[in-house]
Amino acid sequence: METRTKIALVTGGSRGLGKNSAIKIAQKGLDVIITYKSNKEEADKVVEEIKALGRKAIAYQLDTKDVKSFDAFVKTVGDHLEENTGSRNIDFLVNNAGTALYMPIPDVTEEQLDDMVDIHFKGVFFLTQKFLPFMNDNGGIINLSSGLARFAMPGSSVYGSMKAAIDQLSKYMAKELGPRKIKVNAVAPGAIETDFGGGRTRDDKNANAMVSNNTALGRAGLPDDIGGVVAFLCTEDARWITAQRIEVSGGMFF
Numbered sequence: 001m002e003t004r005t006k007i008a009l010v011t012g013g014s015r016g017l018g019k020n021s022a023i024k025i026a027q028k029g030l031d032v033i034i035t036y037k038s039n040k041e042e043a044d045k046v047v048e049e050i051k052a053l054g055r056k057a058i059a060y061q062l063d064t065k066d067v068k069s070f071d072a073f074v075k076t077v078g079d080h081l082e083e084n085t086g087s088r089n090i091d092f093l094v095n096n097a098g099t100a101l102y103m104p105i106p107d108v109t110e111e112q113l114d115d116m117v118d119i120h121f122k123g124v125f126f127l128t129q130k131f132l133p134f135m136n137d138n139g140g141i142i143n144l145s146s147g148l149a150r151f152a153m154p155g156s157s158v159y160g161s162m163k164a165a166i167d168q169l170s171k172y173m174a175k176e177l178g179p180r181k182i183k184v185n186a187v188a189p190g191a192i193e194t195d196f197g198g199g200r201t202r203d204d205k206n207a208n209a210m211v212s213n214n215t216a217l218g219r220a221g222l223p224d225d226i227g228g229v230v231a232f233l234c235t236e237d238a239r240w241i242t243a244q245r246i247e248v249s250g251g252m253f254f
């Protein structure tokens with residue numbers, strides 16, 4: 001039985017689902033690296049919360065849209081890990097960072113579409129590619145998908161399509177990384193009360209009621225409903241789960 005402390009890297013760990021996942025992963029006994037885009041203060045609070053659990057944590061700035069910055073980022077993380085653990089490698093990569101776009105098809109601009117492709121697909125693809133040489137075998141990758149990859153809601157054509165691409169990409173990653181025993185799964189939340197999309201599910205009473213009325217368990221999701229599932233996938237108990245899309249939506253629109 002391996003006793004080495006495993007390391008997970010969670011993108012977008014400063015707020016919402018990434019924050020909750022990072023803390024739940026730490027509760028499972030892993031050390032955690034989080035990234036943030038601009039919210040250093042919130043990221044530092046998450047680091048402190050994780051350290052209070054007795055785990056190691058550090059936060060780095062990363063724009064997952066900026067593929068050209070990834071080599072330098074992977075080097076920074078590797079240098080830090082080598083100094084502190086003797087190895088440059090991580091065990092789990094959680095591709096969580098993301099932003100919303102609610103826009104009817106006639107109004108979507110090329111810039112908005114490019115943004116969604118860059119954040120939700122290209123960034124996930126290349127960040128994973130860059131970390132592959134620095135991931136331990138037997139580890140895992142968790143890509144955040146969405147209920148919107150399965151059902152359609154007006155205004156989410158671009159975002160939902162990117163998340164559908166993530167579902168399929170996760171299967172391809174699972175296929176190609178299987179020989180290294182790296183498990184790859186997509187976790188697909190339903191509508192969750194976070195800052196996402198201007199906090200729409202949390203703050204807009206009508207949006208929240210619509211979600212609740214169309215969810216078997218009768219309410220919108222909370223970050224706490226999601227992080228534990230991501231954390232479970234970073235444990236030995238989940239070692240036989242790969243190539244799956246795991247929807248965590250309380251039964252939304254089925």
Ligand SMILES: NC(=O)c1ccc[n+]([C@@H]2O[C@H](COP(=O)([O-])OP(=O)(O)OC[C@H]3O[C@@H](n4cnc5c(N)ncnc54)[C@H](OP(=O)(O)O)[C@@H]3O)[C@@H](O)[C@H]2O)c1
Pocket residue numbers: 011012013014015016017018035036037038039040042062063064065095096097098099119144145146147188189190191192193194195196197201
């Ligand atoms: N909330 C939902 O209803 C829902 C449902 C299904 C799927 N999801 C997916 O779950 C993931 C997390 O969503 P959330 O609800 O936790 O969102 P959130 O509360 O808005 O948090 C977004 C996180 O991503 C980071 N981020 C945003 N843009 C980034 C970029 N370009 N580069 C790097 N980091 C970036 C933010 O960093 P800063 O704090 O520095 O800004 C923050 O940590 C996303 O992939 C989202 O698509 C969310």
